[in-house]
Amino acid sequence: xxxxxxxxxxxxxxxxxAAAFLVFGVTRVLPEPAPVTLGARIxxxxxAAALWPYVLIRWLKSFR
Amino acid sequence: MLTFFVVLLHASFMVEWFxxxxxxxxxxxxxxxxxxxxxxIGFPFKALGLFALLILFLLAAxxxxxxxxxxxxxxxxxxxxxxxxxYGLIVMHVALGVMQNDRNPFIPAMLASGFAIVTLLHLVVGxxxxxxxxxxxxxxxxxxxxxxxxxIPDKGARIVTPPxxxxxxxxxxxxxxxxxxxxxxxxxxxxxxxxxxxxxxTCPWHGYQYRLEDGCAPPPFTEKLVTYRVRIxxxxxxxxxRPLLPGTPAAIRYE
Numbered sequence: 001x002x003x004x005x006x007x008x009x010x011x012x013x014x015x016x017x018a019a020a021f022l023v024f025g026v027t028r029v030l031p032e033p034a035p036v037t038l039g040a041r042i043x044x045x046x047x048a049a050a051l052w053p054y055v056l057i058r059w060l061k062s063f064r
Numbered sequence: 065m066l067t068f069f070v071v072l073l074h075a076s077f078m079v080e081w082f083x084x085x086x087x088x089x090x091x092x093x094x095x096x097x098x099x100x101x102x103x104x105i106g107f108p109f110k111a112l113g114l115f116a117l118l119i120l121f122l123l124a125a126x127x128x129x130x131x132x133x134x135x136x137x138x139x140x141x142x143x144x145x146x147x148x149x150x151y152g153l154i155v156m157h158v159a160l161g162v163m164q165n166d167r168n169p170f171i172p173a174m175l176a177s178g179f180a181i182v183t184l185l186h187l188v189v190g191x192x193x194x195x196x197x198x199x200x201x202x203x204x205x206x207x208x209x210x211x212x213x214x215x216i217p218d219k220g221a222r223i224v225t226p227p228x229x230x231x232x233x234x235x236x237x238x239x240x241x242x243x244x245x246x247x248x249x250x251x252x253x254x255x256x257x258x259x260x261x262x263x264x265x266t267c268p269w270h271g272y273q274y275r276l277e278d279g280c281a282p283p284p285f286t287e288k289l290v291t292y293r294v295r296i297x298x299x300x301x302x303x304x305x306r307p308l309l310p311g312t313p314a315a316i317r318y319e
Contacts, residue, residue: 030133032286040130047125058134 014049068124109160226305242315
């Protein structure tokens, strides 16, 4: 049950952070500025949610 | 991505089968009974399928060039090598599932022989590539000999391996000869196994193109490949294994 709970929490955090990242940070982390369309942002959502710890770290680093 | 959706469909059918019979708790018990994980016959093979599904989800979720840039090509490629883990998990998921009830010795024999054949093929190809990498001909002053110009197929390439570093693809387009990194900037595909199409070196994997003269992708694309100096000495094409900066013009024409 603990494992299930951890997975649920991970997924919940992933959904929240992925949504915020795709709205505000998806172009900021790229080495060169490039437009990211709405359709592409929707496609990127599962990956951003799955990799949210690394996505968050890269997003925060982009502010330095 | 298609593979992931097929596997997801299968998993949903299986879960629905348990749900219809009000047997979801027994499915949960089967997956969480630690003592069964030490068995061969009786191994909770469904867990193998579940792990394969998770791997395929991760691969499908990162199957976009954005992730290739975000993660960097080397990390992205390493991540997508997990496909082989998923492949092994699915093979064992199917085999152990069948062997729960069918004790025909032909099944484990076929499984073992399949594993042996795939392993043997990988070893043979790996050995062949290793021999090829070590057989690089030396030219003069540290340059690598490729061969006479006409030994390079027109619109094609010969691949040479320097003592250190990645392979070099030496292309010929008529009387023009140029040398580029053998690794495509997209997903490290073998450029040298491609052809020159519409005046551009074309990667055989996904069709990324680069100009032979400078290794740059034609506008509006911005990818660049490392180039190498080439020369013809005593009728033999030679390439300098010291790489130039990506996009440096280095191709030559010969008479």
